[in-house]
Amino acid sequence: MSFNAKKYPSNWKKVSLIIRRLAHGCCEWCGQPCENLSVHHVGAPRPNGRKWKNGDPCDKHDIRRENLAALCWHCHSQTDAPSHANYAKRTARRKEKRERHRALGVGTGLVPYALVAA
Numbered sequence: 337m338s339f340n341a342k343k344y345p346s347n348w349k350k351v352s353l354i355i356r357r358l359a360h361g362c363c364e365w366c367g368q369p370c371e372n373l374s375v376h377h378v379g380a381p382r383p384n385g386r387k388w389k390n391g392d393p394c395d396k397h398d399i400r401r402e403n404l405a406a407l408c409w410h411c412h413s414q415t416d417a418p419s420h421a422n423y424a425k426r427t428a429r430r431k432e433k434r435e436r437h438r439a440l441g442v443g444t445g446l447v448p449y450a451l452v453a454a
Contacts, residue, residue, distance in 0.1 A: 343396045351375075351399045359406035370408040376415055378403050 345351070352375045362369050377395055395403075407415070 345397050345399060348399075351404070355401075355404045356406045358401075363408035363411050364405045365407055365411045368408055373406040373408060374412050376405050376407045376412050378405050 341348075355375045356373045359373055361371070361373070363373065377398070379395060
């Protein structure tokens with residue numbers, strides 16, 4: 337999964353820099369010094385007390401300090417591992433379904449099959 341700038345507020349670079357500076361070069365979870373910290377959205381409850389839905393784009397716009405953490409690469413990758421695994425499973429299922437459909441040798445009727453296979 338790559339960085340999608342459309343999901344983040346327009347001032348994200350500035351916010352990210354501030355959060356990383358507040359961490360003083362150390363991961364906020366493991367405490368190890370790190371030169372290349374990245375900012376993670378913790379998913380803190382909204383001000384009204386309700387939790388965000390998982391994957392809600394509004395979560396990326398919640399730039400309160402308690403919702404952001406400066407993490408080292410190791411901690412950030414450990415945190416994001418479940419969502420990356422789910423994304424990989426969904427992608428594999430889509431690919432498998434597409435291949436099964438193509439194996440039948442029939443198209444959808446919307447686009448000639450020869451154009452899709454090329």
